[in-house]
Amino acid sequence: MSKYTLNVNGKAQPVDVEADTPLLWALRDTMGLVGTKYGCGVGACGACTVHVDGQPARACQLPVSSIGKRKITTIEGLDARAAHPLQQAWQELDVPQCGYCQSGQIMSACALLKQHPHPTEAQIDEAMAGNLCRCATYVRIRAGVQRAADIASAASGASAASAASTGKGRK
Numbered sequence: 001m002s003k004y005t006l007n008v009n010g011k012a013q014p015v016d017v018e019a020d021t022p023l024l025w026a027l028r029d030t031m032g033l034v035g036t037k038y039g040c041g042v043g044a045c046g047a048c049t050v051h052v053d054g055q056p057a058r059a060c061q062l063p064v065s066s067i068g069k070r071k072i073t074t075i076e077g078l079d080a081r082a083a084h085p086l087q088q089a090w091q092e093l094d095v096p097q098c099g100y101c102q103s104g105q106i107m108s109a110c111a112l113l114k115q116h117p118h119p120t121e122a123q124i125d126e127a128m129a130g131n132l133c134r135c136a137t138y139v140r141i142r143a144g145v146q147r148a149a150d151i152a153s154a155a156s157g158a159s160a161a162s163a164a165s166t167g168k169g170r171k
């Protein structure tokens with residue numbers, strides 16, 4: 001066993017695990033962050049998707065010893081109130097069926113929206129292609145990503161308007 005300190009959801013998290021322990025098990029078993037799921041263990045399903053320095057990554061394929069100071073974000077760290085536009089859209093459209101794959105879906109979708117705030121259907125399908133859903137919720141996932149883009153866009157428009165009316169946006 002070796003001691004590592006991982007930066008997870010903005011906090012330093014000490015873990016004492018074998019060097020080759022996948023990040024997935026450090027998150028779930030050591031830190032109790034069980035929102036990240038085990039699906040296949042071979043990088044093929046996307047259930048374990050987290051962000052590493054803002055990029056989607058398969059936690060089942062990342063040995064803890066390889067992470068260093070990179071910042072890990074899990075579904076639990078996406079939004080303090082669980083009210084990220086994707087989480088709002090997922091609830092509004094009842095996207096999940098069994099739910100097992102959905103934290104991975106949301107983490108991949110989040111990375112997509114950072115890169116493309118208004119993604120086309122083709123961009124959504126390409127970005128989400130590595131996240132499998134045994135319940136085949138793909139149509140609702142695509143609708144959820146589009147709805148989240150609208151929610152995020154409306155929220156940023158509202159905050160820009162509020163800043164303008166209070167003068168905060170002026171130089």
Ligand code: FES
Pocket residue numbers: 037038039040041042043044045046047048049058059060061
């Ligand atoms: S559990 Fe990691 S990709 Fe399937």
Ligand code: FES
Pocket residue numbers: 096097098099100101102132133134135136137
């Ligand atoms: S909602 Fe059941 S696996 Fe995706």
